[in-house]
Amino acid sequence: MITRVEGLLYGADYNAxxxxxxxxxxxxxxxxxxxxxxxxxxxxxxxxVQPSEDEWDFGWLDRLLDLFHANGIAVDLATASASPPAWLVRKYPEVLPVTADGVRLEFGSRQHYCPSSPIFRAAATRLARALAQRYGSHPALALWHIHNEYGDHVTECFCAESASDFRRWLLKRYADDIERLNFAWGTEFWAQRYSSFDQVEPPRTAPGPVNPGQVLDWRRFCSDALLACFLDEREVLRELSPQIPVTTNFMSMFKALDYWTWAAHEDLVSDDAYPDPSGASDHVLAAMNYDLMRSLGGGRPWLLMEQAPSAVSWRTVNVPKPPGLHRLWSLQTVAHGADGVMYFQWRASRAGAEKFHSALLPHGGTATRGWRETVRFGAELRRLAEVAGSRSSASVAVVLDWNSWWALEMADHPSARVKLKEQVLGWYSALHARNVAVDFVPPGAPLEDYRLVLCPNLYSVSVPTAEWLTSYVAGGGRLVCGFFSGIVDELDHIHQSTDGSGGGYPGPLREVLGVVVDEFWPVADGDAVPVLVADNTTAATVWSEWLDATTATTTGWYAGSGPLAGRPAITRNAHGSGEAWYVSCQLGAGIDVVLAEALGAAGIEPVLAVPAGVEVTRRTGPDAAYLFLLNQNHDSVDLASLPPGAVDLLSDNTIDTTLRLPALGAAVLRIPA
Structure with missing residues (x-):
């Protein structure tokens, strides 16, 4: 159980x-x-809770926790630190965050605080302590919820306090040695040398491009500064109520915060997810995010802390979920390892910025379609209670590294169009369409359980990371690596020899991939480069490369009449007992052909062969396995070759070997172990 509550959790934020x-x-x-x-x-x-600095009002919250305990409903109690009160920011205006242009942001929204502010941190920790002292042993309490969506509005602050905190962080990182910082940041360029740490400031708005080493360290610092806020509160909760698990809600694949580092400090990974009902493939993006959440927790069940029952309120056009989609997408979270489905929020607000955001109890009350779906889905989750605690497994791992992500998307690169999340989603989508299970891993993670490892992009590669991948392939693994990888080290320095005798892209990955990239050829907006792969012509957009195969075999060529025509585009290299593919261009849907070859070589099959648009996942418990069948199509589909004798937990029907799923329909089959 992810909390002391039996079965799958079901509920919502209640802003009583x-x-x-x-x-x-x-x-x-x-x-x-x-x-x-x-x-x-x-x-x-x-x-x-705290109307003024030395005044507390717990009576209303006492009554709420007592009320829910009396009704058999557990409480996930938030520490409330996401929105500092007006009295705090008026008495201590230096708490408010400052932009890179020097503008101090005002009160009137939320998350209006500087993460490095000692005043904010002390006040937030004091608040957490007061809550833990009062409610840490309350029988209703099942989970601590620290803050809310760290980094949603403020990921960085450029005030003087942040500058001081940044310098302290740099002093620790570079062991109080300014020359180490100068080397890391390459400050000989443009006469940017520092003679002391006191001279260093945050990367505020400057006349021209800001030092990339400085920006990269700033990204690392900002993630750590917010994490320090979380850890301050967590330590208080662990001290006063160690029996209660602690979480903070993530925001799916979120660039600003290194979730690998954050998740290591959580008892339970939780996520907020808001796929767009108007997006034809947003359910694929959601699946990718859910697989990441499961992976962040080391495969343990996780919790969907927030989603919308229907429309949100913050898009340009807020499309509602048609009948059946709320149910289908909620079941999808469980299919990808969640042991609870929660929402924002219980009762739709009558005022404020999110008053048009859907809720489990809509403005129209119990006479609405939304309410009927709320009740219906709650009953279905109860029928799936036995799924709680079961786990998923995968034979494919996708490498995701936040440091490489930050470095990849900095300024002054060959193309500003290369975006890591888009690249990862493109590769993930091909696997999702084939119903191949996927885990995410950070650099250096154990790989012995994976038959195929994918690096859609790994722009920044340290020597140990390169050795990790090379060793995996040499030992019999299969690796597929995408373009513009292996370019820089962890300092954002180009991998090359200093004597001019060798080197070149992709740096320390050259040997395992068996290629040398002579020159980058980014593709102009609106253009495409034809690529011939497996007798099919597809198109590369955004990126291509002048590639030379050294020990690799060419399996795809640039076609057409351009300067790259006839040159290698995709390669396959035998290394040790394994193989490594290199994809030198952004192929879009064409990546499926390359991944199909790698999947075949690794002997990886889909969870189940089904018609297109049907999503299939498998969770396994000690006594049974659970096959989730989700029809993302708007037409019914017929499924065959199902495990005989399986029971659909949603309908309680025993299935022979065939099943018809209606449009947006679902089944959860229990298969005896």
Whole structure:
């Protein structure tokens, strides 16, 4: 169990402070009717809990926790530090964050704080301590929820306090040696040398391009500064209520924060996910994010902390979820390893910026379509209770490195169009369409359980990381590596020899890949380069390369009449007992042909052969396996060759070997171990 609550969690944020107490009892009754097992309280309640610096008001929160305990509903209690109250920022205006242009942001939204501010950190920790002292042993408490969506609005602050904190961080990173910093940042360029750490400032707005080494360290620092805020509160909660698990809600594949580092400090990984119902393939992006959440927790079940039952309120056009989609996409989270489905929020707000955001209890109350779906899905989750605690496994690993991501997308590169998340999603989509299970791994992770490792892009590669991948291939593994990889080391320095005798791209990956990249040939906007692979012509956009195969065999060529025509585009290299592919261009859907070859060589099969548009995942427990069949099509489909004798937990029907899934339909088959 991810908390002490049995089965799969079901519930939502309950912003009770927005409503008169006369509504609370009614809400608790409706929650029982809907099958809610846990609610999140207090996310935005700092001003209510602490009306002034030395005044506390816990009475209302006491009554809420007592109410939910009496109704058999567990509480995920937030520490409320995401939105500092007006009294704090007016008494201590230096708490407010400052932009790179020197503008101090104002009160009136949320997350209006400088992560490095000692005043903010002390106030937030004091708040967490007060909550833990009062509620750490309350029988309703099942989970601590620190802050909310770290980095959603403020990922960095450029004030004087942040500058001081940045210098302290640099002093530690470079062991109080300014020459180490000068080397790391390449400060001989443009006369940027420092003679002391006191001269260093954050990368504020400057006349021209800012030092990339400085920017990269700033990205690392900003992630660490927010993490320090989280750890301050976590230590208080661990001290006063060590029996209660601690989480903070992530925001899917979020660039600003290194979630590998963050997840190591959580008892439970949780995520907020808002795929767009108007996006034809947003369910694929969601699946990718969910697989990342499961991977961040080392394969353990995770919690979907927030999603929308229907429309959100913050897109340009906020499209609702048609009938059936809320159910299907909620089941998708469980299919990818979640042991709970939570929402923002329980009751739709009557005021504020998110008053048009959908909720489990809509403005129209219990007479609405939304309410009927809320009750129906709660009953279905109860039927899936036995799935809780089961796990997923995969034979394919995708390498995801935040440091490389930050370095890849800095300024002054051959093309500003190369985006890591888009590249990863393109490769993931090909595997998702084939129903091949995927894990994500950081550099250096154990790879012995994976038959295929993918690096859609690994721009920044340290020598140990290159040795890690090379050793994997030499030992019999299969590797597929995408373009513009192996270019720089962890300092963002180009991999090359200093005597001019050798080197070149892709740096320390040259031997395992068996190629040398002579020159980058980014593709202009609106253009495409034809590529011939496996007797099929596809198109490369965004990126191509002048590639030479050294020990590799060419399996795809640039075609057409351009300067790259006839040159290698895709290669396959035998190295030790394994093989490595190199893809020198952005192929879009054409990447499927390359990955199909690698999957075949690795002997990897889909979870189940099904018609296109049907998503299949498998979770395994001690006594049974669970096959999730999700029809993402808007037409019904017929499935064959299903495990005989399986029981669909959603309908309680025993399946022979065939099944018809309606449009946006789903089945969860229990297969005896």
């Amino acid at each position: 402070e927005q409503w008169p107490e006369s509504v609370w009892e009614q809400d608790a009754k409706l929650m029982r009717e809907a099958g809610v097992t846990m609610v999140t309280l207090g996310v935005f309640s700092w001003a209510r």
